[in-house]
Amino acid sequence: MATLDSLVVFVVVGLFGTNAIPHFVQGITGQRHMTPFGSDSSAVLNVLWGSVNAAVAGALAWLFRDAISGATLAAAFLAGVALAVGLASFWSTENPQLPWESAD
Secondary structure, X not given: OOOHHXXXXXXXXXXXXXXXXXXXXXXXXXXXXXXXXXXXXXXXXXXXXXXXXXXHHHHHHHHOHHHOOHHHHHHHHHHHHHHHHHHHHHHOOOOOOOOOOOOO
């Protein structure tokens, strides 16, 4: 049976793994995209940031590999889908801005 801490870890795995995808894809296609380092980060920075996100997800999954079960995989998957839906909604707006960004 999955413990609460293993479920939380795999939710984080799902979030980091899902967040890696748009940064990596935007970067390898030469597109600028928002990162924690700026709202218009370079393609190279996005590849690096996406890679860091993927590495964190992979490292956590590896460190907690003994806790992998149907429940923890479901937690990772559902967290990833929730983030993906949220990101799709966010990026579908006319002028997406994070709450701490000023409207110019």
